[in-house]
Amino acid sequence: MRKSSGARLASTDAAAKEALIAPDVGGQDPHALTGARDNLLEVAIGREVRAFRTKLGLTVADLAAATGLSLGMLSKIENGATSPSLTTLQALSRALGVPVTAFFRRYEERRGAVFVKAGTGLSIERRGTRNGHQYHLLGHTGDRSSRVVVEPYMITLTEESDVFPLFQHSGLEFLYMLEGEVVYRHADRLYTMQPGDSLFFDADAPHGPEEMRKLPIRFLSVISYPRLDE
Structure with a gap:
């Protein structure tokens, strides 16, 4: 019918x-x-x-x-x-x-979680530290069974920071803008980032802040890459 x-x-x-x-x-x-x-x-x-x-x-x-x-x-x-x-x-x-x-x-396997109170992330040295970029590692686990390493950072740029658009490392990176305004370079493209903006990219290409327009600048950076020490 x-x-x-x-x-x-x-x-x-x-x-x-x-x-x-x-x-x-x-x-x-x-x-x-x-x-x-x-x-x-x-x-x-x-x-x-x-x-x-x-x-x-x-x-x-x-x-x-x-x-x-x-x-x-x-x-x-x-x-x-x-x-x-x-x-x-x-x-x-x-x-x-x-x-x-x-x-x-x-x-x-025991599955773990890492809780970090506000303002208590571990300050670490990375390539951009010498340019005045402040890195706070927000979480890390010792689970070596995972094939992928994920590193979440809070990155802060101040008057003491320099522009440095030449970072390069393996894996993928995700940025989420929290405060300030920055022109961020990835390869040959520029992105004006303000609070709420995000950028996801292949970290093998040169990348980093090209121009700092409004300080202080804070953004969340999540880097992931394959584990090589298996």
Whole structure:
């Protein structure tokens, strides 16, 4: 039976309203619960299975053939949608060449957090320190299992600071302007930054403050780069 024009319009309006409420931003929602389930152990196991499989260059079909599991079951395991039996874990461990306990490694790791009271960040020496740039490290963890290092800094520029648009280091950097006004260079482009502005860039290119227009200048800098000492 055909839908009436009114029904089609209502369906279209509903779809448009849903798109406005939940736009596709091309990434994960960091606050969403995985499948709205409290299945942290299953998710941890699934991530390890996927990581070991990817490291060996195996496809899901390859691993399914090696273990005798169906593609559907293996997909559910990797997505944390089911709790694999001990027999299944043993089959996976043999196929991937790892002990069964390896699948529980990240779940059992102690996850830490660092709380820094206002004004108490650790002052450290970085390349820009000699130019009068004040660096306060706002957090650091000793978790060496992570493949990525993240360093959050509060950077302050005052009358004693010099412009220095030639910083270069590996990784990515995110800046969030808190106070003052600065013209910030990245490669061959200039950005006038005021409170509330942000800049995200590849830190391999030369970057740094080109012109300090309103002092003092304070901005949050978050640097991330791959861990090389594994």
